[in-house]
Amino acid sequence: MRAILPAAAALLALAPAAHGAQTIGSDLNARSFGVACPAGSSSCTVSQAVLPGTPVTAPIDGVVTRWSVKSVTGTVALRVLRQDAAGLRVVGASAGQAAPTTSVHTFTTQIPVASGDRVGLEVAPGALYGAVATPGAVLDVWSPPLGATAAPPQPGPADAELMLNVVIEADANRNGLGDESGEPQTPQPPPYPGRTVSVLDNRYSPRSTTVRRRSLVRWRWAGASSHSVTFSRVPRGARRGGSAIKRTGTLTKRMTRAGAYSYFCRVHGSAMRGAVRVR
Numbered sequence: 377m378r379a380i381l382p383a384a385a386a387l388l389a390l391a392p393a394a395h396g397a398q399t400i401g402s403d404l405n406a407r408s409f410g411v412a413c414p415a416g417s418s419s420c421t422v423s424q425a426v427l428p429g430t431p432v433t434a435p436i437d438g439v440v441t442r443w444s445v446k447s448v449t450g451t452v453a454l455r456v457l458r459q460d461a462a463g464l465r466v467v468g469a470s471a472g473q474a475a476p477t478t479s480v481h482t483f484t485t486q487i488p489v490a491s492g493d494r495v496g497l498e499v500a501p502g503a504l505y506g507a508v509a510t511p512g513a514v515l516d517v518w519s520p521p522l523g524a525t526a527a528p529p530q531p532g533p534a535d536a537e538l539m540l541n542v543v544i545e546a547d548a549n550r551n552g553l554g555d556e557s558g559e560p561q562t563p564q565p566p567p568y569p570g571r572t573v574s575v576l577d578n579r580y581s582p583r584s585t586t587v588r589r590r591s592l593v594r595w596r597w598a599g600a601s602s603h604s605v606t607f608s609r610v611p612r613g614a615r616r617g618g619s620a621i622k623r624t625g626t627l628t629k630r631m632t633r634a635g636a637y638s639y640f641c642r643v644h645g646s647a648m649r650g651a652v653r654v655r
């Protein structure tokens with residue numbers, strides 16, 4: 377059962393992980409083959425214990441965001457394994473994924489991992505996992521599959537490199553999502569293109585401002601009390617266009633005429649004045 381590695385799949389396997397993300401496990405480059413669970417068992421868990429020159433444990437706390445397999449036939453699921461005093465046990469699991477072909481397939485997931493955790497595959501009944509002979513590689517096998525209770529592994533095929541790798545992203549904000557690919561993107565409003573004046577209790581800030589002609593000026597109510605922006609003087613030909621007396625919201629005005637604009641608050645009168653000079 378040799379897989380022909382399509383070019384697109386090769387590119388996917390070799391695509392660099394997102395900045396800061398770490399990949400552990402096989403590079404999936406070898407011409408691998410499908411391997412069945414131990415004779416007499418229908419399903420099993422397999423996990424790489426040693427892969428010479430390659431990390432097989434999570435180097436950071438974080439989240440597994442992608443996992444890739446090769447030479448799989450049937451359904452497999454990712455498992456995160458943690459060592460405790462009683463041995464390795466499963467602490468995280470993905471949904472089962474049916475590989476449509478034996479080439480490289482990448483699946484997305486969000487599974488928390490801690491530094492030192494291992495990963496593995498649960499191989500569904502009748503499915504095959506991918507492996508290749510790599511001197512010095514050690515593969516652990518559990519049959520029946522490993523669960524949440526620690527159990528000792530059986531030795532797997534000798535010198536077997538498991539065709540599995542995972543991408544681990546940090547999760548600094550601890551929301552259970554990788555900080556790169558999985559983080560929800562909150563759209564940022566574009567920066568306001570004009571000048572903003574805060575309507576405070578009981579002053580405008582800045583009290584006086586100068587802008588170019590055709591600029592936007594926005595007054596933003598930010599006090600606890602009610603105020604208005606009421607123009608007492610505008611350049612000839614300019615519209616006054618002030619605001620009602622209100623406690624929240626904004627007033628936006630495009631300053632179409634050069635000259636001096638003076639305004640005040642109808643509640644606070646001459647105690648609360650502002651000015652805009654338009655050049």
Ligand SMILES: [Ca+2]
Pocket residue numbers: 546547548549550551552553554555559
């Ligand atoms: Ca996060």
